[in-house]
Amino acid sequence: GAVVSQHPSRVICKSGTSVKIECRSLDFQATTMFWYRQFPKKSLMLMATSNEGSKATYEQGVEKDKFLINHASLTLSTLTVTSAHPEDSSFYICSAGGDRVYGYTFGSGTRLTVV
């Protein structure tokens, strides 16, 4: 079946630095990928829709300058958390391709801790 690889699984960074998270579709092409954020003991919040070859579509309230999304190829989308702050610490999960008929495939998530 479809496999989505997300890397890194865990990252610790200092305040003010930037962190890049990668989401790759391993055995299929994904023109659309989704980025979610999950707070502790909470549900998943859609941050943005990543579109191959065009700008990402951000959900209301998500700072596009802080959470930079790049979808340069049909198998790779990246989320860069810029000038990270402790409040950006969270679990970030990507979802690649799929649709409502075949279902959606999720990456294994990235635990970001900003110190």
Added chain:
Amino acid sequence: AQSVTQLGSHVSVSEGALVLLRCNYSSSVPPYLFWYVQYPNQGLQLLLKYTSAATLVKGINDFEAEFKKSETSFHLTKPSAHMSDAAEYFCAVSVTGGGNKLTFGTGTQLKVEL
């Protein structure tokens, strides 16, 4: 806009007992409904999905769910709980014209006791 409500943030069952996790949806158009399971510090794994075919949907690990339009429900069940079923379960909805977006419920933590 579509939404799902999961009743009960925590459910505890004995091993071997019936599992019932509740999900109600709200949508002005026919919905597509999903159940996902999440283990600690991992992504989401699809358990099953309803896409307007059979109303009783069977998924992996003996889970199943029934779509009931009259009750706007899509409850998840499993006849006999296993310790390995302990995890967080999310119900999600997607609709035509919604841009393939998934809207998740708040999740239900399932605890399985000996």
